[in-house]
Structure formats: C-alpha cells, structure tokens
Amino acid sequence: MHFSSLPRDIRADAPLWGEIRDLLPGSLATVRVSMLDDLGQSWTSEASYRADWDGAVRLASSSPADAGWSGLDAYGPYWSMTPEPAEGVPFLPFFDSTTVSLAPVTTDVAVRVDAEVVASTQFERIFLRGVTVEEWRDEVIANVFVPHQRRASGCALVIGGSGGGFSWSNQVAALLAASGKLAASVAYFDWEGVYGLPTALEEIPLEFFLHALDRLKSLSGDSDDLAVVGFSKGAEAALIVASARADVKDVVAIAPTAYVWESARMTRFPARSSWSRRGDPIPFMIFDADEAFYESFDKSLLRLFHERAIEQHSLDDAHIPIERISGRISLVSSSGDGVWPSTPMCEAIVRRAAEAGRGRQVGHLCLKGAGHYLFIPGAPVPRDDGTPSAYARGNREWWGLLRSMLGISGRANRQVTA
Missing domain, CATH: 3.40.50.1820 (Alpha/Beta hydrolase fold, catalytic domain)
Structure with a gap:
C-alpha cells in the first residue's frame, strides 16, 4: 500500500478526493483523519472501507462500511471529526474562533489494516491561496x-x-x-x-x-x-x-x-x-x-x-x-x-x-x-x-x-x- 501525488496543500473548503491503492481486494482499511486547530484542540474521525476489486479505496466514490456518516460523501472525513480538547483549554466549536488566524490547518491521514498502520501522510488545508x-x-x-x-x-x-x-x-x-x-x-x-x-x-x-x-x-x-x-x-x-x-x-x-x-x-x-x-x-x-x-x-x-x-x-x-x-x-x-x-x-x-x-x-x-x-x-x-x-x-x-x-x-x- 502506498500514497502518491498527494498535494502539499488544498483549499480549506475542498473535499477529500484521494485514493488509497495497493490494498488486497475486499480487505478492510480504516482511515483516520486528524488535525489541530488554533487552540491546540485535536479533531479526529475514523472510517472503514472495503477495497474494490482492484485493491483501491476511492474516498469520494466509496461508501464506508463503518463511519460517522453513510453513503458517498467526500467531505465526510472532515465534518464528522470530533474534538479532543487540549488540557486546560475550554472547548470551543470549530468555527467559533479556532481557525480565525487563518493559519494552514495541518491534516494527518493514517491507514490501518488489521490494526497495523500501513501508510500515513500529511497535508495542509489553507485559507489564503492566491x-x-x-x-x-x-x-x-x-x-x-x-x-x-x-x-x-x-x-x-x-x-x-x-x-x-x-x-x-x-x-x-x-x-x-x-x-x-x-x-x-x-x-x-x-x-x-x-x-x-x-x-x-x-x-x-x-x-x-x-x-x-x-x-x-x-x-x-x-x-x-x-x-x-x-x-x-x-x-x-x-x-x-x-x-x-x-x-x-x-x-x-x-x-x-x-x-x-x-x-x-x-x-x-x-x-x-x-x-x-x-x-x-x-x-x-x-x-x-x-x-x-x-x-x-x-x-x-x-x-x-x-x-x-x-x-x-x-x-x-x-x-x-x-x-x-x-x-x-x-x-x-x-x-x-x-x-x-x-x-x-x-x-x-x-x-x-x-x-x-x-x-x-x-x-x-x-x-x-x-x-x-x-x-x-x-x-x-x-x-x-x-x-x-x-x-x-x-x-x-x-x-x-x-x-x-x-x-x-x-x-x-x-x-x-x-
């Protein structure tokens, strides 16, 4: 399993269109997406997918087998995130003030198969492109x-x-x-x-x-x-x-x-x-x-x-x-x-x-x-x-x-x- 051609950054309002390749056909892969906001709060989501006949999971066109949403949703890994508040920092909703700095939001993606992380990558969701x-x-x-x-x-x-x-x-x-x-x-x-x-x-x-x-x-x-x-x-x-x-x-x-x-x-x-x-x-x-x-x-x-x-x-x-x-x-x-x-x-x-x-x-x-x-x-x-x-x-x-x-x-x- 490998990642290839993942962009360094995407716009903050863009969906997650990526593909995960070289899995065993029919195998179950769990995708964990996480990011930090301005306050140091960690936001995470997890979704499990069955690999297609060609050993790929296409996040925009594959329905998850288990996730915080159902059906096709390229934004699902983002909007279904839940917070893990930083110690000593009161929880704030994501939109309220936690990205007001407009700093790039560093986003991590990790893929697990049979409880083992088989691939991971990182990119930034940005507000100020151009x-x-x-x-x-x-x-x-x-x-x-x-x-x-x-x-x-x-x-x-x-x-x-x-x-x-x-x-x-x-x-x-x-x-x-x-x-x-x-x-x-x-x-x-x-x-x-x-x-x-x-x-x-x-x-x-x-x-x-x-x-x-x-x-x-x-x-x-x-x-x-x-x-x-x-x-x-x-x-x-x-x-x-x-x-x-x-x-x-x-x-x-x-x-x-x-x-x-x-x-x-x-x-x-x-x-x-x-x-x-x-x-x-x-x-x-x-x-x-x-x-x-x-x-x-x-x-x-x-x-x-x-x-x-x-x-x-x-x-x-x-x-x-x-x-x-x-x-x-x-x-x-x-x-x-x-x-x-x-x-x-x-x-x-x-x-x-x-x-x-x-x-x-x-x-x-x-x-x-x-x-x-x-x-x-x-x-x-x-x-x-x-x-x-x-x-x-x-x-x-x-x-x-x-x-x-x-x-x-x-x-x-x-x-x-x-």
Missing part, C-alpha cells in the same frame, strides 16, 4: 482579502455573528477571495475588547458598516456590484445595511431574523438595541430571557425566548424594512435552528417583500434538519442543535448558493489522487 491581506485598523476594523486574480466582479462585505471579533467572517471572506472575489471581514464588537471595540453587541453604529462599504467599494473600483453577507446577528446587520444602501446589489443572510433584536451582552438589564443610526437606537424586540438564562447562558433556551417574544410583542417598527432593499435578497434558514426560529422569520420576510411588490427579488433556502451554526463545508459540525448529517449537507448547500449569488464559478479545488 490572496493578499490588508488590515484596516482605524475607524473601520476589517481584514481585506485581495485575490491575486480577480475572477468575479465587485466585492463582498462579510459580517459575523455574536461570537465577536473576526470569527466566521474571516474564514468566509478569505475563501471567497481564494475563489477570486474581493472580500472583507469586519469586526464590530469583541467580548474582550480587542482593537478597542465595544465589549457587547449593543447599539453598534450602522455607520461603521456604511463606512466599511464605502472603502471597499472604492478599492474594488466596481460601483455596480456590491454585496453584503452576514451570519446570525451579522445577517441582521446585513439586512439593515442593505435597507439603508441602494447600491447593494446582493445581500446573503445566513440564519437571519425578520426583526431587530435586543443587544447581546453579559447582564440581563438594561435591554438596549443591538444597533444605532445617527446616534439613535434602532427600534428593537426584547426576547424575554429570564435571570436563570443570564446565570447559565444556556443557549438551548434561546429559541424559546425568541418565539415567545414574537408571539407576545411583535412590533411593526422592529421589523427590518425589507421593502427598502433594492437588490436581491438570498435567505438561508435551518429547520433545526436552536438559537432562534430562522425558518419562520425567513418566511415572514418573504411575505413582507411580496406585500411590498418585491417578492421576485427574494429567495429562501430552508435547510432541513440543520442547526443554527452554519459554516464552510468540511468543517467539523456542531452537535448542540440540528443533526450532524443535515449540518454537513446544509453547509454544502448554502456555500454553493453563496458562491453562485456572488458570481463565483466552478467548485473548490479537487484533491488529486493519493
């Missing part, structure tokens, strides 16, 4: 990812959620740029106050995002192709920003809301808006969390609080003014969202747009069984809402939609035969 990074650290805190070859027109501003800092947005913007799209991630608050940012998601000035758009648009040189991409609270911001800017051609909102919600903070009172404009708080909904929540921060309670608020306190002026958005709106929700009811809220957005005569510009992709924490395909999936296989499928679907809406053709680079 990309230069510019840091803005003034009135706008952003990382700008400039592709060496522009293969898609315009630019995209990427806004992360309540994780704060550059988590989620950094990885997404970097991979968009690696596909040829000029993109920038913005940090608008940070729980630890890095870069002098607010330490709570509370009355963040909308002008921060508008200034970032102006600078990115100037850098792009393409005034007719401006996109905003947001996740969770960042999707809330993206929709509000698009409603205030007629030059936004596309807004892609991942796990979004139909309403402006109260701030994300560490104490119960006072409830304030998450956003402001011209110094005034934007009208908002209170999600009715109780004192026990602020003592435990049990995220499993969040959907209940949001649903109760929508039933009891739905305020017209807290609706995000979708009817003011002039560009296309792409909504992505998950039926198993445990943070807030993203699917019913997306349906409310679609209805509101239709009532305003703008129904044709709105699309809604509902990911059946997936949870709130959508991320790039191939990342280890969360286990606290949704189901793992639905998460994995959903990550591929929303990522493909995003690339299509932003004019990015082709797919993530394929890994060559191993």
